[in-house]
Amino acid sequence: MTSNNPDSWLIHSLIVHFGDTDAAGVIHFHNLFRWCHEAWEKSLIKYGLNPKDLFPHYQNNKHLPKIFLPIIHCEADFKSAIYTGDNLNIVLSPKAINEFCFQIETKFIKENNLAAIGLIRHLSIDAKTRQKCLLPETIVRWIESSSINKIHKPV
Amino acid sequence: MTSNNPDSWLIHSLIVHFGDTDAAGVIHFHNLFRWCHEAWEKSLIKYGLNPKDLFPHYQNNKHLPKIFLPIIHCEADFKSAIYTGDNLNIVLSPKAINEFCFQIETKFIKENNLAAIGLIRHLSIDAKTRQKCLLPETIVRWIESSSINKIHKPV
Amino acid sequence: MTSNNPDSWLIHSLIVHFGDTDAAGVIHFHNLFRWCHEAWEKSLIKYGLNPKDLFPHYQNNKHLPKIFLPIIHCEADFKSAIYTGDNLNIVLSPKAINEFCFQIETKFIKENNLAAIGLIRHLSIDAKTRQKCLLPETIVRWIESSSINKIHKPV
Amino acid sequence: MTSNNPDSWLIHSLIVHFGDTDAAGVIHFHNLFRWCHEAWEKSLIKYGLNPKDLFPHYQNNKHLPKIFLPIIHCEADFKSAIYTGDNLNIVLSPKAINEFCFQIETKFIKENNLAAIGLIRHLSIDAKTRQKCLLPETIVRWIESSSINKIHKPV
Numbered sequence: 001m002t003s004n005n006p007d008s009w010l011i012h013s014l015i016v017h018f019g020d021t022d023a024a025g026v027i028h029f030h031n032l033f034r035w036c037h038e039a040w041e042k043s044l045i046k047y048g049l050n051p052k053d054l055f056p057h058y059q060n061n062k063h064l065p066k067i068f069l070p071i072i073h074c075e076a077d078f079k080s081a082i083y084t085g086d087n088l089n090i091v092l093s094p095k096a097i098n099e100f101c102f103q104i105e106t107k108f109i110k111e112n113n114l115a116a117i118g119l120i121r122h123l124s125i126d127a128k129t130r131q132k133c134l135l136p137e138t139i140v141r142w143i144e145s146s147s148i149n150k151i152h153k154p155v
Numbered sequence: 156m157t158s159n160n161p162d163s164w165l166i167h168s169l170i171v172h173f174g175d176t177d178a179a180g181v182i183h184f185h186n187l188f189r190w191c192h193e194a195w196e197k198s199l200i201k202y203g204l205n206p207k208d209l210f211p212h213y214q215n216n217k218h219l220p221k222i223f224l225p226i227i228h229c230e231a232d233f234k235s236a237i238y239t240g241d242n243l244n245i246v247l248s249p250k251a252i253n254e255f256c257f258q259i260e261t262k263f264i265k266e267n268n269l270a271a272i273g274l275i276r277h278l279s280i281d282a283k284t285r286q287k288c289l290l291p292e293t294i295v296r297w298i299e300s301s302s303i304n305k306i307h308k309p310v
Numbered sequence: 311m312t313s314n315n316p317d318s319w320l321i322h323s324l325i326v327h328f329g330d331t332d333a334a335g336v337i338h339f340h341n342l343f344r345w346c347h348e349a350w351e352k353s354l355i356k357y358g359l360n361p362k363d364l365f366p367h368y369q370n371n372k373h374l375p376k377i378f379l380p381i382i383h384c385e386a387d388f389k390s391a392i393y394t395g396d397n398l399n400i401v402l403s404p405k406a407i408n409e410f411c412f413q414i415e416t417k418f419i420k421e422n423n424l425a426a427i428g429l430i431r432h433l434s435i436d437a438k439t440r441q442k443c444l445l446p447e448t449i450v451r452w453i454e455s456s457s458i459n460k461i462h463k464p465v
Numbered sequence: 466m467t468s469n470n471p472d473s474w475l476i477h478s479l480i481v482h483f484g485d486t487d488a489a490g491v492i493h494f495h496n497l498f499r500w501c502h503e504a505w506e507k508s509l510i511k512y513g514l515n516p517k518d519l520f521p522h523y524q525n526n527k528h529l530p531k532i533f534l535p536i537i538h539c540e541a542d543f544k545s546a547i548y549t550g551d552n553l554n555i556v557l558s559p560k561a562i563n564e565f566c567f568q569i570e571t572k573f574i575k576e577n578n579l580a581a582i583g584l585i586r587h588l589s590i591d592a593k594t595r596q597k598c599l600l601p602e603t604i605v606r607w608i609e610s611s612s613i614n615k616i617h618k619p620v
Contacts, residue, residue: 015510017503018520019340021333023211023394025522028329029226029275030192033185038482045480051550055483056178057490071184075230081285084333085516120184130236170355172348173365174493178486178549180367185484193327200325206395210328212335239488240361333521339536339585340498347495366488381494385540391595430494440546 006146009046012039012090014108016082026081033074036106036118039090047142054138056127066127067136072101073121080115082108088115094143100124100132102143161301164201167194167245169263171237181236188229191261191273194245202297209293211282221282222291227256228276235270237263243270249298255279255287257298316456319356322349322400324418326392336391343384346416346428349400357452364448366437376437377446382411383431390425392418398425404453410434410442412453471611474511477504477555479573481547491546498539501571501583504555512607519603521592531592532601537566538586545580547573553580559608565589565597567608 014035022028041051056064082088089109096102103121107114126133169190177183196206211219237243244264251257258276262269281288324345332338351361366374392398399419406412413431417424436443479500487493506516521529547553554574561567568586572579589600 015506015516017506018332018516019338019499019502021522022328023331023333023335024223024225025211025333026225029229030185030188030329033188034484037185037484041480041482051480051483052548055549056180057486057548057550068179070179070181070236071233073230073232074184075228077228078226081225083517083522084520085522170351170361172351173361173487174344174347174495176367176488177483178488178490180488183484189329192329196325196327206325206328207393210394212331212393212395238362238367239365240367334533334535335521336535339539340495340502343495343498366490378489380489380491380546381543383540383542384494385538387538388536391535 009043010092014088016084016086018084021084032076032116032118036120040104043092049138068125068127069122072123076118078116082115086110094146096143099134164198165247169243171239171241173239176239187231187271187273191275195259198247204293223280223282224277227278231273233271237270241265249301251298254289319353320402324398326394326396328394331394342386342426342428346430350414353402359448378435378437379432382433386428388426392425396420404456406453409444474508475557479553481549481551483549486549497541497581497583501585505569508557514603533590533592534587537588541583543581547580551575559611561608564599
């Protein structure tokens with residue numbers, strides 16, 4: 001773990017890339033979910049976890065995680081236009097739903113205003129049986145640590 | 156308009172491409188929204204509308220539509236794994252929310268089971284002022300025609 | 311095999327989607343490679359092959375193909391702007407490089423002019439050892455059939 | 466300009482995200498071009514340029530750059546498999562082709578080996594007439610500065 005302050009692994013920043021826009025001149029909507037997922041991965045790494053232990057990567061069919069974390073639900077609200085070159089602050093709020101399921105709400109803040117908000121909900125399943133199973137220990141710890149001492153920003 | 160039967164413009168099919176998957180072996184979640192948007196465009200074309208009249212394309216800065224239809228909300232539920240090569244039936248259900256806003260629910264059906272469902276909500280704004288405005292006539296007509304005589308499939 | 315005429319599996323069409331554009335109002339360049347790959351998959355299916363036999367899909371870790379076909383090189387030339395709603399004709403030209411390697415050149419034609427051209431080169435490797443191996447029989451047959459009786463279009 | 470050392474704006478790093486992979490367990494090929502373009506944007510920003518001055522963003526149809534930089538050619542070679550969680554070093558080598566055209570070669574290095582290499586070639590065109598024009602001053606300066614005192618890494 002790199003720090004005891006959740007802000008260090010739950011708050012990121014992003015400068016919007018040209019390739020994420022469409023011909024209306026603003027970000028093409030579903031790229032927000034890519035940003036959410038990438039911010040989550042960045043958070044896990046900053047917290048001290050190894051993505052190779054969490055995500056399948058089939059390197060010679062070894063190193064397969066025992067648990068998969070498929071997405072069962074996601075949603076997003078778009079509040080204001082996001083343009084190429086915009087500086088965004090990204091704030092993650094993880095939450096356990098039950099012992100099999102957790103979600104991450106991700107706020108995208110532009111000049112102190114909420115520009116967009118995404119939410120992704122994961123289920124924990126056994127990689128072999130594809131049946132529901134307990135969340136991995138490491139994810140449980142990341143969620144719990146994330147809610148300790150967290151300075152809630154009033155956005 | 157190519158037909159008086161909404162099924163002809165509201166029901167499509169898709170064979171899942173390899174590039175839409177991730178290393179867990181199933182579709183990477185947010186590609187579903189790309190499918191939703193593409194199915195909507197396909198529907199408008201089949202109904203008889205021209206995407207060049209509806210979407211900005213900046214061809215020499217001419218042909219700009221007067222109205223933009225930004226997405227203000229989207230969500231998806233994933234019910235079962237979707238693999239490369241799967242045959243999906245796609246069923247669109249458009250609905251006006253009010254005179255400024257409409258949504259399209261898109262069901263993805265695999266072997267008679269609902270594999271996933273997406274929903275996209277659009278707001279109508281004036282391209283110049285970026286203020287809320289009445290939905291374009293053509294979209295209103297497409298939504299109304301879509302709910303006439305529609306044979307509801309019990310999925 | 312659905313037909314003895316390679317044109318039936320080597321020539322497709324595409325109406326450009328809004329989501330493939332960027333804020334310059336034209337397609338964002340690398341989406342062309344997605345189109346190339348999808349056109350190739352479509353071609354294999356039309357020829358009579360099953361994508362589930364050719365591409366890994368890890369359904370319960372069964373049905374893994376014995377051979378992977380990773381891409382070792384790709385390139386594209388962009389000749390003229392491609393906009394949302396454009397009708398494109400897609401013409402595939404497969405070619406064996408040697409017994410381990412093949413490529414597919416894909417032309418994108420807009421109103422009888424070459425708008426863009428993509429090329430993807432695949433190597434055949436053993437899924438277990440990850441070593442170079444002979445191209446799968448089915449791919450060899452698809453390439454050979456594709457060059458028989460092909461009516462070459464003067465584009 | 467943030468530094469006189471081109472390495473500070475030409476060398477970046479990246480941890481590979483899960484969403485960039487496909488069902489073969491490695492990165493899906495064309496995502497490499499997204500990485501190339503994003504690394505280029507990052508380089509321009511680190512050098513001191515504002516992406517809003519270089520890329521179209523149509524904010525209320527104002528702030529349109531006078532020059533567009535469409536991609537006329539791109540290519541990539543893939544040398545070894547790239548997995549989720551891999552740490553990549555990214556090294557950019559910009560080069561003017563002539564007064565209208567420049568290219569950026571981007572090397573992706575994994576554990577001191579070249580894993581992949583991408584190349585993107587841009588043409589400079591007048592945003593209004595869409596005719597070939599001189600490269601923007603800022604881009605010329607970025608290319609020139611990039612070749613001064615550059616420590617060439619022997620990869």
